[in-house]
Amino acid sequence: MTTHPPAPGAKQPLLAFFATAEPRWLACFLFLWTLIVPAALWAEGEAQSAAPREAAGQARSNGPRRVLILNSYHPGMHFSDEEVRGIRSVLPPGTEVFLEYMDTKRIQGEAYLTQLAQLYAMKYAHSRFDTIFSLDDDALRFLLARAGRLFPETPVVFCGVNALQSGMLDNQPWFTGVLETIDIEASLDFALRMLPQTTQVLVITDPTTTGAANRQTLERLARSGAYKQPFVFLDPDGSGLEIDTLVDTLRRSPAGSIVYYADFYKDRQGHTVNAEAIVPLVASHAPGPVFVHNATYLGYGVLGGKLNSGFDQGVTAGHLALQMWQGKKAAEIPVLTENANRVMVDHQSLDRWNIPRSAVLTAAGTEEKNIIFLHKPEPFWRGRGGYFLAGLGFIVFQAVLIAWLFQLLQRQQQLRREARNAAERFRALFDLAPFACVVNDQAGRYLMVNRAFTQITGITAAEALGRTSQEAGVLLDRSAVRAIKRELDKHGVVAGMEVPVTIRRHRFLHTLQASAMIDWESGPVILSATADITTIRQAEAALRESEERYRELVENASIIIIKFDISGVLTFVNAYALKFFGFTEEELLGRNVVGTIVPEIDSNGQDLRVMMAAICQDTETFRDNINENMTRDGQRLWIHWNNRVIRDEHNRICEILSFGSDMTRRKQAEDERERLRDQLLQAQKMESVGRLAGGVAHDFNNMLGVIIGHAELALTDAGLGTRLRHDLQQILTAAERSAELTRQLLAFARKQPIAPKVLDLNQSITEMLKMLRRLIGEDVQLLWRPGEGLWPVRIDPTQLTQILANLSINAKDAVVDDGQIVIETANTVLDAAYCTSRVGCIPGEYVQLMVCDNGCGMDQATQERIFDPFFTTKGHGQGTGLGLSTVSGIVTQNHGLIECASEPGQGTTFRLYLPRFVGEVEEETIAEPPVVVSPGSGTILLVEDEQVLLEMSEAMLETLGYTVLIASTAEEALRWAREYTGVIDLLITDVIMPGMNGKELAARLTAIRPAMRCLFMSGYPADVIAHQGMIEQGVRFIQKPFTKTALAAKVREALPERSMHAPDSR
Incomplete structure (x- = not known):
């Protein structure tokens, strides 16, 4: 049965009840409503929770289940995360769930899958699962090849699979599941039923196999004649699209178009496209809503469609597992090749395109409960419970009852007062009105005038009554009089018409007049109210002249002048500011200061949005401030701002007027002076510590000489026992290790003896790779990227080994088990501009040695101390703190430069610059044979x-x-x-x-x-x-x-x- 809204003016039944009911019946109705509604909501909640309680009881009776969910991808992949959520929604309470992410979206290759298999074999060697859930194709292929070895005779239920080929499940009795299907035609029909006014369909595809198949389907639908709208393929030849071209095409497409996004995995060049990045880009530049057939893209700005739901896939897979737990075998359950897709819509996209929810229901042809709405706004009271509503209803009931009774009493008193004072009030208002009020009959004669009329015109009531305005000396502009008469004849009222008036031919006034036809004792008359606005018009003229002079002054000023409201929106920018920042007036006015001429985050990491909010709220505190600004081309400049507030008629701050002057050069000079001072202090500190380290090493060497010498002398005694000889040998070994420590101190102090040689870094590092891999272990990947045509350098080979060993060990300590260390060489030229900001750096040709990792990184405070001797971030007893200080000393001793770049969580990169060797290479000398100790004399x-x-x-x-x-x-x-x-x-x-x-x-x-x-x-x-x-x-x-x-x-x-x-x- 179709219902129709009531005719205009008809009362709704409920409203009629409230309008005519006596107070006692209204109170009874409200009281019953406060009892019935919460009870109904409580009963509904009990019914909805009955099924889960029953399933939980059944699961407990069968004992807890153990399942393994093998997810092909990584956390954050919307479709696979929805599959997991669907599976969990079906599993009985108490089920023990193990979840593994294979991460094959980002890491691929047979070697990686082999390592995963080894990991699972070790991790679940003693575990037994009732069911294994396989999510998407990669997990299924992995289990088909290895499930027999990893999880023998364990049922596998797969979902989200769309590449199941014939014969893949032959001789696999433990596998069953549900296939993923897509329905392009259903999504397209849904879109055009919802938006029948669509003028064209813009189609986005790519050159992949999937994209080609989707394109064929869409081309077939376009040729079928079932759609009146033309299909426009944005890559006409099917060879793919460039992202910039795609965005530009969408931006220039006419309104009224919709976009059908049929997957976009690769661009024209074959580069892989990140869907999480490209889908929001397409949605933000599209001329109309974007429709899809894959639920993966929902939540990234698209409107939706009839989608294959990851949640439904998971629910279906969960029900198949429940069938097996009730006694069925996997071989007895056929693979489900069709899974009903559902209409899914992003409510935020509906709001963006002003599409009502009723249009979605009409296009879907189903009830709202069968449609999934993402970001759907929920009513405030949902989930609060019946008791909350009962209390709220009771309070509402009392408030309504009291308000209704109070209003009834107040209305009665008001009617009495109005009946008693109506006549007096009109006369008082008429006489005391601050503007001239008059009543004229149809012939224009004055019947009543008030005091303000006499004050404004200088004409008394006796002089005016019974005369027309012309006879009384009030001459109105004739064209204005005719206009007033036309409006009164047509509408019966004139509101706010400006009328020039001349009083007794020598005094001119600007007036604002309102008139209306009213009933009078003698018949219809004209009631008029006239305000003298002469002073206002004169003030406006003076203000216009003042504003013009002010604008001319501001526009021609040679400083930056801007004005913005308390929310930061620009309302004025002078010509000098436009030229300085490189914008046009249209590009700035109406836009927020932050994001246009003030960056959100400055180069020092300060959030300028917070600063601007503080300026708008407390301008007096920030009357003078210096902050970083930016021009249209992205140049960062420092400006000193002087801020003044502008208040409205209520003394509230409405705008801020700011005068700015460029302080960039001064700021750069101050920053440069501060940086050079810090570098000088650091150099002086390192020099002082180096001298101290060298002195300590000298004195320590003397003591070590005594220990080593006496230990060797004691070992020459043939009568020593085995235990004592072992102890002496340990003393000798410890002393030699201590001597190595002093050599590191001397290296830091640049007092280490060296034997430099001309080396090819590529060859030398290649020979060290085996040693370096032993140092960092097998869990960390070591990548070697030698530069081509590398210049020779002159350095002690032992020092080169120390450098790489120390940097590699540091990098190894910073990364996790699956981390990566990269060693790279290249030729480079350091110019004077680069060297000016670095102490001890000489312009010229250098060979760059780079060691970088993807580990935990360092903050700025740690980077400032990493080259200090004995500074370490490791635990007690796990490091001497001499590794990087030794590297720094070696590089400085060889006239080089070392720099570190790192951020927390972003890894660390060390760059070493060694001077290019341009001399002649000396021939290698043959090492002398070791000296044989023999008795001497003398x-x-x-x-x-x-x-x-x-x-x-x-x-x-x-x-x-x-x-x-x-x-x-x-x-x-x-x-x-x-x-x-x-x-x-x-x-x-x-x-x-x-x-x-x-x-x-x-x-x-x-x-x-x-x-x-x-x-x-x-x-x-x-x-x-x-x-x-x-x-x-x-x-x-x-x-x-x-x-x-x-x-x-x-x-x-x-x-x-x-x-x-x-x-x-x-």
Whole structure:
């Protein structure tokens, strides 16, 4: 039965009841309503919850079930997430659900699937599932190939599959499920039934196999003649579309069109298109609603269609599993090849295109409960419960009853007052009105005039009554009088007509007049009210003149002047501001300041939307502020703003007037000065720490020399037991590891001895890859990208190994198990502009070595300290904090540059720049064979200010067969040289000693004994000592700590056989 709305003026039955019912019956009705409605809602809720309780009871009686859901994709894929939701909605309460995401949308390949199989085999080796749910094609193919090994004799229910080929389920008795079907024709029919005024259908397809199949279907429908609208294929030849071309075509398409999005996976160039990005782009530029046949795109701006629902697929798969749990076997349940698609609509898109929900119901031809509405607005009271509505109804009932009774009483009192005071009120209002009020008969004679008439015209009531306006001296503009008469004859009323008036031929007034025909005792008369607006018109003229002068001043000003309301919308921009920012007036007026001339986020990460909101709310606090602005071409500029408020007639702030001046150069100079100051402080800090580290390493080397020497001497004792020999060997090993630590400190302090060679970084790194992969482990992927035509560099190979090892270990610690580390080389040129902002950087040609990872990244505070020695983010005992400081020291020692770029969660990239080597490559020297320690002979003068090191060195030399003369000071050594009667073959002296250094001592001793050879020793490397002028370049030198073997070799080198016991002339 069709219902019709009531005719205009007819009362609704319910309204008629309220209008005629007595108060006692109205109160009874409202009270019953407050009881019946909550009870009905409570009963409905109990009925809806009965079925889930019954299913839960059945599941508990059968015991808890265990299921595995194998999802082909990753979380966030709308269709597969809906499948999971549909499965869960069917499963009985208490079911234990295991969910695995295969992530095959982003990671593919047989090797990856093999690793997944190994993971599942290990993870579920001791698990047994009642059912496995396979979501989409990749999961099904995975299980068809491996389910027999991973989950033997476990039923598999698949859904969301649209590529099931003939024969795939042969000999697979454990598999059944439901196929995914699409219905393009049904979606198209739904769209055109809902929007019959559509002028054309814009079709978007791509050149993939799926796209070609969809295109054929649409071309067949277009040729069928079933549709009056033309189909326009946006890629006419089917070769694909470029995204920019697609967006431009949609933007230029006429209104009245709709868009049918038949999938768009690849563009014309074959590049894969991200649907999550392209669908919102298409929807935002489309000239009309966008329709689809795949529920995956719902929620990205499309309107909808008759879609294959992931939720329905999951529900169907869940019901198939329930059948198997009730006793059926998978082989007895046929694969469902048809699954009813449902009409799905995004309510936000309906609102955007002003389409009523009734049009959806008409086009779908079904009830609203059978249609899925995304983003559907819910009533406020839904889900609050019957008790809430009961309380609310009772309160409403009392409020309505009280209001109705109060209104009834008030109305009665009002009628009494109106009946008593009607005549007095009219006369009082007439006389006290601030504007001239008159009553004229049909001949134009004055019947009544008020006080304001006399005040405005200067004509008394006695002079006016019984006369026409002309006779009384009030001359109205004739054309205005004729217009008033026409309006009164036509409508009976004239409202707000401006009438020029001349009073007694010498006084001119601007008036605003309203007139109406009213009934009077003598018949129809004209009641007129006239306001004198002469002052207003004069003020308006003066204001226009003032505004014109003000506008001319503002427009020609050489500063930025803008005006915006309290919501930030621009209402005025002067010509200088338009030129400065590069916009036209149409592009700025009516748009918000933020997003046009003020960026949402400035280059320092500050949210300027918050700042602008604060300025609009509290302008006095932000009277003067400096912030970053942007021009039309994206250039960022710093502007000093002076803000003033404009108030309305109620003293409320309505607009903000801002005067701006460009502060960009000044701001850049201040930032540059601050950056250079920070760089200088950092360089000074690193230099100070480097000096401290070098000094500590020198003193530590002395102590290590004692430990290593005594341990070696003790090991030469043949009578040592096995346990004691093992302990001594451990002491020796620990001391050698400590010596390696001091070498790292010296590397940071740039005091490490180096043997630079000309290297091809590509070749050297290739040779290190096996070692680096052992360092980072098999779980982390190492990618090597050598640059072509790489220039040579000059660096110690050992230092290169230290650099890559430290950076690789740091990267490995930052990534998770499936992380990735990339090592890359390339040639680059650093120009003067680049080097100006970097301390110690010299313009020129460099070889870039880049090590990057996709790990956890670092914040800015951590990056500022990563090259500090002993700084580490690792736990206690897990790092020395010398890795990156060593790398920095090595790069600086080789005249290079190191930079770090990182953000939390975005990984880290280290870029090392080593100078290009342009000299001649030296030939490789053949390494000498290792020295064999053998007994020696001769007399050695040993000078060392550290007593323990002196004693240890003496013991070493004596075990080597030498006669040793020891001295702890330079004075003792000089005394030995003068008083010892025998030959002194060799002087071994420390370089840095109190009183007299080794160089000065050697000079004085060789003056006494010219034939004596010299061997210097120090905790600092030889090149550092030579650089400081302590010894000459090329002298014999041994660095502490040293082993007995190294000492023997150096002594043997200083005392060849032919010079042993040479005459010692003094």
